Structure formats: structure tokens, C-alpha cells
Amino acid sequence: MRQIMRGNPGLSQPMQATVTEGGIHVRSATGQSTTLWAQYPLHVETDRSFVLLASERRGGSMLVLPKRGLDAADPAPLRSLLAAHSRRLS
Numbered sequence: 001m002r003q004i005m006r007g008n009p010g011l012s013q014p015m016q017a018t019v020t021e022g023g024i025h026v027r028s029a030t031g032q033s034t035t036l037w038a039q040y041p042l043h044v045e046t047d048r049s050f051v052l053l054a055s056e057r058r059g060g061s062m063l064v065l066p067k068r069g070l071d072a073a074d075p076a077p078l079r080s081l082l083a084a085h086s087r088r089l090s
Helices: 002-007 076-085
Strands: 015-020 023-028 031-035 042-045 049-053 062-066
Touching: 015 062, 015 076, 042 076, 049 076
Parallel strands: none
Antiparallel strands: 015 023, 023 031, 042 049, 049 062
16 A cells, blocks of 8 residues: 555545535546546445445445545435445445
8 A cells, every 4th residue: 555655646635525416526636537426336334434436346446535524524415425326335
């Protein structure tokens, strides 16, 4: 992991994610991208984050959305969007 972070300094920069019915928009100092829900058909919820997964296989793409970054303290709206657009893994 350290090698990945050293080789890609943009990964350690602050990012802002906006999650909507249309998908996930991520913006940072180095650029921005919009991903459709089809890219992340699975998700996992932990005590501190929501993890969006491209597949159940190891090494697949993932996006971590920390709960501390939510505008509101209540994660229910994000949880509803995830339930509508992806399948929760237990």
C-alpha cells in the first residue's frame, strides 16, 4: 500500500465525493471524474465508512466514502441511494 501511495501522490490528496441518482462524482486538486452506478454494483457498510465495490474479487476497483465526510450526521440518505443502486454484501 505504501508503494501505491508513493507512486500516486494524488491518492493522498483530499477528495470530495458527491453521490446522486446519476452516479458518483469525485473531485480533487488533480482532477475530477464521474462514475455511473454500474461501475460499483456492490457495497459494504462499516462503522466508519461505506465501501463501493466493482466486484467481489480481490483487486477489484473500490471507492471508500468515510461517514465523517457526510454533510449531515445521518447516513440514511446515502444508505438509501446505495440500496437503490447497488447490492449490499454482508
